[in-house]
Amino acid sequence: MATAAEQWVLVEMVQALYEAPAYHLILEGILILWIIRLLFSKTYKLQERSDLTVKEKEELIEEWQPEPLVPPISKDHPALNYNIVSGPPSHNIVVNGKKCVNFASFNFLGLLDNPRVKAAALASLKKYGVGTCGPRGFYGTFDVHLDLEDRLAKFMKTEEAIIYSYGFATIASAIPAYSKRGDIVFVDRAACFAIQKGLQASRSDIKLFKHNDMTDLERLLKEQEMEDQKNPRKARVTRRFIVAEGLYMNTGTICPLPELVKLKYKYKARIFLEESLSFGVLGEHGRGVTEHFGISIDDIDLISANMENSLASIGGFCCGRSFVIDHQRLSGQGYCFSASLPPLLAAAAMEALNIMEENPGIFSVLKEKCKRIHKALQGISGLKVVGESLSPAFHLQLKDSTGSREKDVKLLQEIVNHCMDRSIALTQARYLEKEEKCLPPPSIRVVVTVEQTDEELERAAHTIKEVAQAVLL
C-alpha cells in the first residue's frame, strides 16, 4: 500500500540520519545555514563601497576650491563706466558735463519737468513724506494709490487697475500670478526682458513664435490643439496665454492686434499685452494699441504698462476686468511683498494723467514728430532705421555687420560719442547678451519727445547722418 511504502521511506530516512557520520551531518547543517543566509542577505552592499570616512570627507572639504563669486571685469567693459547726468534728464540734458538735446530718455510727452507735475508731487511730499514704510496690505495703501488706480481704470475704460512700485516688476509679476507650471505661453521672439523674466518665474511651457508672424503663431496654436485632442483631460486644465507687446521695445514695431484677437477666440488663449511704450503714445487719446486699432479693451485679458515713460514717474500698472486684476492683489508677488509706491510718485503720475486727458492733441503732435525724424533718417549710409514710423522709440542698426558683435558695438558707440560732442544725446540699446532669449542686434535707440522742436529734429538727423558717414566710411 502506498501509505505503508511512504512510512517505510520516512523510517529509512530517520535511520540514515542515525547512521550517517557526524562530519556529514555537520557539513549539511552548515550548507543549510548558508542557504538561509543567502536567502536573507542583500545581494550587494552599496553602503560599504561608497561610505567615506570622516578623514576622507575632511580632505574633500579641504580640497574644494570654489569659483570666485564674480568673474573679473575688464576696466574698459563698455557698460562699466556709466554716463553721468548732472541735473534733470529732461529735454536739455547735461551728460558728462556736455549740454545736449535729449534723444535718449523715454520722456515722450515731456512731462518729466512739467511744473504742474512737480507741484502735485510736492504737495504730496508735504502731506505724506517720501516713503510708505510698508507693503499695500500692512498700512502701505494710501488714498493716493486708490485714487490713481481708479483714474487709470477710468482712463483705460476698464473695470480695475492695480499699481506696482516698479515698472519692471509689473509684467514680471503679473504673468506668474496666472500662468503656472504646466500652462502654455505663446510669446513673441522679440519680447522684452521683463516678459522673459515673468515667463521664467512662471515655470510654464514657453513657445516662441517669429516676431509679429501670425502664421507662425497659428501654426503653434494648431500644433497645441492637436496635442490637446490627444489628451483632452490634460487640456482641460492647461491654460493658454499669448503674450505680446503693444510697441516692441526691442524692434520699435507694433503688434498686429486684430489678428491676435481673432486667434485668441479661435484657440481660446488669453492675451496679455505689455504696453510700456505704447501707453500714452498710440491712439487718439493715448490709450495705447487697443485704441489705435479700435479694439475693445474687454477683448484683451490684461494690459500692463509702466508709468516710467509717458507718465514720467516711477512704477507700473496692470488693468483689465476685476475678475482678472483682483487676483493679483493676493498673487502678484511684486505687489504683495514689496513696499508700495511712494505717494509723491503716484501723485505725479496722476497729474501727468490729468495733463494727458486735458491735451489730447499732444499725441498727434508726437506722431508728427516721429514721422518727421523717421523720414529724415532714411538713406543714411551704413545705418538702417528699424521700427515703425509712428513709434517714438526706434533703432538704428548697422546695415552691414562687421561680423563681430563687439566691433559693431564699438562702431555704434563711436557714433553716439561723436553725436554727444555735437550736443545730441543718444544711447545704445543695452542688453544682457548672455541672458536674452533672442538677442537683438546692436543698435542706437532714438527717442522722440514732444519737446523736441522741428529744427532740433532736423539737426539731430543731420548730425547722425554726418557722423555715421565719417565713422562708417
Place this chain on the structure above:
Amino acid sequence: MRPGPGGCCCRRPLRANGCVANGEVRNGYVRSSAAAAAAAGQIHHVTQNGGLYKRPFNEAFEETPMLVAVLTYVGYGVLTLFGYLRDFLRHWRIEKCHHATERKEQQDFVSLYQDFENFYTRNLYMRIRDNWNRPICSVPGARVDIMERQSHDYNWSFKYTGNVIKGVINMGSYNYLGFARNTGACQEAAAKVLEEYGVGVCSTRQEIGNLDKHEELEKLVASFLGVEAAMAYGMGFATNSMNIPALVGKGCLILSDELNHASLVLGARLSGATIRIFKHNNMQSLEKLLKDAIVYGQPRTRRPWKKILILVEGIYSMEGSIVRLPEVIALKKKYKAYLYLDEAHSIGALGPSGRGVVDYFGLDPEDVDVMMGTFTKSFGASGGYIGGKKELIDYLRTHSHSAVYATSLSAPVVEQIVTSMKCIMGQDGTTLGKQCIQQLAENTRYFRRRLKEMGFIIYGNEDSPVVPLMLYMPAKIGAFGREMLKRNIGVVVVGFPATPIIESRARFCLSAAHTKEILDTALKEIDEVGDLLQLKYSRHRLVPLLDRPFDETTYEETED
C-alpha cells in the same frame, strides 16, 4: 516665502535657544522635561560657539500649547466645512454670489486661477478681509489717519464713508527710525531736489538714467556700510530677484533659510542654481548641508559645485528672530561658501550705530560677501542696495538685470535716503540719528518685556523691533485686528499662507517715533484685548519688575 500648509504643530518642536551672557549660560523659557532636554542640546551648541558672540543672544519660540493647537485645527475644520456648505448654496443660487465672474464670451476658456486658492480666499480670507489693506491718508508715522470704510456685503466690497479715523497708533509700518515724516530736514531736502530734477528718470542706469545723485548715494551707502562699493536699485524686492541671478547660475548651489522672504526665493529660482533649504536659523542644519554639498558634489553628475551661496536675512520679518550671524560667518569661512545677507529689516534698526546686524554683533563687514538691504524701512524712502567688494559691484554694474532694464531711482527719493543716512551717521552735525537708534532699542526691550510679563507668547529675539504676538486661532485674527482698531490702534495680523497654518499672529513693528506714552497706551489696550480674547497663552509667567533698567537681561522664570 513660507512653506505651504504642510506644517503641523510638531513641525517646529521647540526653538528655545540658550543664551550666553558674560560667559555664563542661562536657560531659555523651557518647561517640560522633554523640552528641557532638547534645550540642553541647544545650550551645549551655543556654549560651543559661545566665543563667537560678543553679546547675549536671547531668542525664544515658546511651544504651541497642545490644546490650542487642537482647537486651532478644529477652527479651520469648521471654517472649511462651512466654506463647502456656502459654496454649495452659491452653486444652487440660494446664496447670492458677490465675486467677479468670467466674461460670458470666455466662459469656455480654461479657468484663470486654481480652485483651492479661490476656496481659501472666498471662504476664509474674505470674512476678515477688513484687517488688511486699510487705506491711510497721512504720514505713516507714530500715529496715522485711517480712512473709515464699511462693507454691506460681508467684505466683498468696501464703501468709504468719508470719515477719517484720526490719530490711530501705528504699530504696523516699518518706520523703525521714525524717518517717515512730512517735516524736517529730509522733507526739505527732498522737496528741493524734486523741484530741480522732477520725479522720473525715464531711462536705465546703463543708458542715460545715471544721475549724479545716484553716484552720490552709492558712495554714501558704501561708507555707511563700511564696504568698498555699493549700488542702489529702484525696488527692494527687485534688488533680490534681479541680482541673485547675476551672481549664481547653473552648477551653483544656494543654501537658503526656510523662512527667507519671497524676493530671495524668487531670485534663487530665477538664477537656475540648485536650491537647498535649511531649518530656520539652525546652524547644524546649515553645516550638514554645506558638508554634504562639498563631499557629494552635484547630484547625478557628481561634479563639484562651482560655488555655494548662503542666503540669510538679518531680521526675519514674520518671526522677529535675528540671524546667528557669527556662526554663519564661521561656517561660511570653514566651507569656503559665499554669504548673501538681506538686511531689509535690520539695516538702521539694529546695532549701536544703526549699521544693521553686522554692527549688532560687532563683526567685520568684509566677512559678508554680499550686503543687501532696502531703503524702504529705516530710511523712510524706497528702493534697495547691494554693497561689497569693488569687483562685485563692478560686475553688478555691468550684469545686474536692474541696471540694464529698469528705470533708475527717482531723484527726490534718493535725496530722502541721503539725508536720513547722513543723519544716522551723524554727518548732519546733530545727534538726532544716534538718539533715534537708542530710542528704538529702548522701545524694543521695553515693549517686548511688558508683553511677556502680561503672559502673551512672543516670538523672536529680545532686540528685534519686529514683535510677533501669537494668536493661533483663525477667528482671533479678525477679532484682534478689529478690537485693536476700535481702540484706535493699528496692528498687522497675519495668518496662512504668510505663516504656518496654525501659527497665526499679530505683529507689532516698533519705531523710534513711538513715545513711552504711546507705547503704554498701546500696551494697556493690548492687555485688555488679550484678556477679552484669551490670548495669554504663555505658561511661563514672568515676574513684573517695574523699575528694572532696560539694558539688564535678567529674565527669570518663576514657578507657580
